[in-house]
Amino acid sequence: MENQSIEPNEYLYVYTKGLEEGSLCRLEQRVLFEQESDNLIKSTKMIEPNRSPFIKGRLTILYSGDSVEEIVEQVNHIELDNDTFKVLFIKINDLPKNQKVEFEEQRAIEKKLGWNIIGQAEMRNPDVLFGIVPFEGRWYFGSYLESESVWLHHAKKPQEYSTALSTRLARTVVNIAIPDPTAVRVIDPCCGIGTVLVEALSMGIPIVGADRNPLVVKGARENIAHFNYHGEVAIQDISEQEGHYDVAIIDMPYNLYSRATAEEQYTIIQNARRIADRVVILTIEDMDEMILKAGFTIIDRCVANKGLKALFSRQVVVCK
Structure with a gap:
């Protein structure tokens, strides 16, 4: 992938936990990030996702925008040489009803972004995994690293x-x-x-x-x-x-x-x-x-x- 115009230095950490684990998870978040969240934490701190049992993955932010359309315009700058890729809509549990993105719309967003990335899509074992997720009224897109348990x-x-x-x-x-x-x-x-x-x-x-x-x-x-x-x-x-x-x-x-x-x-x-x-x-x-x-x-x-x-x-x- 070609060098981006901005250096990725912000991350979104995707969290998941059981109902009985809330107190423990929040303490870990306070210590690692000095903040708490049910689903997503945005931070400049780079932490390996598999450090925490509660972190599902880490999105290295490449682009952000007020709408998916703004992200679509920006991903045109991505050129992959011989690497394959996949775009994943990062599912966040327990979102309010007015913020939920249904399954069909998630797939449509993935396809829309994928069509505008110059490279070869691969659904099973891509060389590069991209993620997109809504957070606090904006959309964020970047490379996504899933946690290993x-x-x-x-x-x-x-x-x-x-x-x-x-x-x-x-x-x-x-x-x-x-x-x-x-x-x-x-x-x-x-x-x-x-x-x-x-x-x-x-x-x-x-x-x-x-x-x-x-x-x-x-x-x-x-x-x-x-x-x-x-x-x-x-x-x-x-x-x-x-x-x-x-x-x-x-x-x-x-x-x-x-x-x-x-x-x-x-x-x-x-x-x-x-x-x-x-x-x-x-x-x-x-x-x-x-x-x-x-x-x-x-x-x-x-x-x-x-x-x-x-x-x-x-x-x-x-x-x-």
Whole structure:
């Protein structure tokens, strides 16, 4: 494709989430983009779509206009050499009735744009995927990158606990804890079987793990190796942890085999304060008093529900 007259530096992120995931998704959005939305977020920040379980795709904006006809006039500038292409109308769920574009009209818009692009259309496996979407009264057109659900592949691990975080939640928590992984030192000092470690490592985020239970450390190492990632996991209690980190992620022990007493919980939080500047704590109990007593400030939070009836939920608390 020939160089465009403007440098693409704005993006539209297409979001989709379950009804029970609203609080968790909004916290991730606030951390990544400093804004919230049900369907679309416009930003100059470039984030890979597969980082988030909630991002369906990313549109790199090439053209915008008040109408489809304005977009049609602009796509005449696109010339593809030997690359094939496809135009996709990006479906947004839950739009108000007066803004919905019915299926037949969506297909008509795709064809109209396709006829004005100089190149060969290919519906199944195009070299270039273009997208068009209405947003806040305007139309946006650009190259579209669909998300790959990487975290789904991590759901089947060699070692698993029924009470472990889901890969979807773990990946979201990593994004909340580490919105920009550049030169950031990260630790999961109570890592269990390594669900958070696997998600972070799959995104290229260097993270170290530790746990005082030798059996779960063995399981964490096995899970990491199973997916061909490379990460350090030590047999170590958080009270013995040395060094200092920018971020720590802590899923507080709570099951029958590792449930911590109130004193042990407070010790974990105290040591988290000692070893890290920023901490994201996952807990099924209210720990605000402990967190504040340890010297943290709670800067944001959400509730992560499991299932529509919220029979089981965790608090995700961001502290510094």
